[in-house]
Structure formats: structure tokens, C-alpha cells
């Protein structure tokens with residue numbers, strides 16, 4: 326701790342044990358705990374819908390400012406109702422927690438994994454072109470498929486379906502419309518048989534005519 330920090334926790338009346346400072350530090354801890362509670366989902370410890378909504382707005386604004394694309398993955402566990410029905414609600418909760426842990430371990434520190442609701446997750450990947458987001462989604466899909474949850478010493482296998490798309494500086498629609506678009510790709514993944522990642526075809530995304538350097542980087546990455 327620096328001398329400056331020490332000074333900030335000195336007792337205002339010069340006593341070695343200071344009730345005022347203790348109370349202030351406790352208040353600060355309570356405030357941090359509350360802030361975390363407001364923004365996180367208690368079951369999975371991922372960010373909750375409120376934080377997702379705020380972060381997506383911020384990241385899309387950043388995309389407009391900097392030109393760096395924002396990718397969004399919407400993920401839904403497959404046949405989760407069956408898991409609950411056949412293995413019990415607590416086993417279902419265990420699956421949700423393990424899926425969240427896999428997300429955190431496979432994503433970058435700057436990515437924003439959120440529990441969107443129920444068995445649906447939303448992952449914001451700042452500064453990520455579409456092919457990289459699709460790779461990340463597929464890595465996660467395979468990890469989920471290959472990591473059964475152990476319940477009473479028995480393996481419970483689960484799979485996930487995902488939709489992925491990217492928001493670019495040239496995208497002029499709302500965050501809500503973006504989520505809806507990615508959600509419909511997720512729906513497509515479900516109807517195509519589940520345990521898959523649906524995304525726009527890169528060729529169909531190609532802008533007509535000359536492709537700008539920035540747009541090219543957003544679509545394909547800069548390397």
C-alpha cells in the first residue's frame with residue numbers, strides 16, 4: 326500500500342483503533358457487494374440481463390466511435406427441460422453453473438458472458454470480427470458437448486445451440502434489433518438439429534462493390 330493510501334485510512338482523531346475508519350471500510354465493502362449483486366446472476370455468477378443490456382449499448386456505441394466490430398453469441402442449452410425432468414432441478418442448476426464456468430475459462434478477459442434468462446446465455450465479444458466469434462462459439466460448443474456434468478457419479482451430457490453475428494460501424498439498427506437478429510440465428514440452429522452454431526454466410530455479408538479496409542477487418546479480421 327502506498328503512503329497516500331495509508332494516509333486515506335488514518336484515523337481522523339489520531340487513535341490507533343478507529344471505529345470511524347472501520348465503519349467506513351465496512352460501508353465500502355457492503356457497497357461493493359451490493360453493486361455485484363445488482364449486476365450478477367446468483368446461480369452462475371455471470372453478469373445478469375441488466376448488465377448485459379447496459380454493456381451491449383456501450384459496446385455498440387464504441388463500435389460506432391472506433392470502427393471495431395462487436396460480436397454477440399446467443400447460446401441456449403438443448404432439451405434442458407428433459408434434464409430437469411429426468412435428473413432433477415438441482416442437476417439442472419449444476420449444468421448451468423458448469424456451462425458458465427466453461428464460458429469464463431474459454432473466453433478472453435474483456436469478453437462479457439451473461440445469463441440472459443433461464444437456460445439462455447448472451448456473450449458479448451468486443452472488438453471481434455465474425456470468423457473469430459464463430460471460432461470462439463464452436464470451441465465453446467465442443468467443450469460443452471465433451472464436458473459431462475457428474476451427478477451422483479453418473480455423466481450427464483448436454484449440448485448447446487448458438488447464434489452468432491457481428492455489429493459494425495455501418496450497422497444502423499438498435500441493440501434490441503441486433504439481439505433479435507442473433508436470436509433468430511439461434512432459433513435456426515435449433516431447427517437445423519441443435520448442437521450447432523448458426524451465423525451469416527460471410528460471402529453474403531460482402532458489401533456490394535468496393536470493400537473498405539475497415540469493413541474488411543470487421544468481417545474477416547485484420548490478419
Ligand SMILES: Nc1nc2c(ncn2[C@@H]2O[C@H](COP(=O)(O)OP(=O)(O)OP(=O)(O)O)[C@@H](O)[C@H]2O)c(=O)[nH]1
Nearest residue numbers: 401402403404405406407409414415417418443444
Ligand atoms: N434447473 C433449472 N432449470 C431452469 C432454470 N431456468 C429455467 N429452467 C428450465 O429450463 C427449461 C427450458 O425448457 P424449454 O424452454 O422447453 O427448452 P428446452 O427443453 O431446452 O428445449 P430447446 O431449447 O428447444 O432445446 C424449463 O424446464 C425451465 O424450467 C434454472 O435456473 N434452473
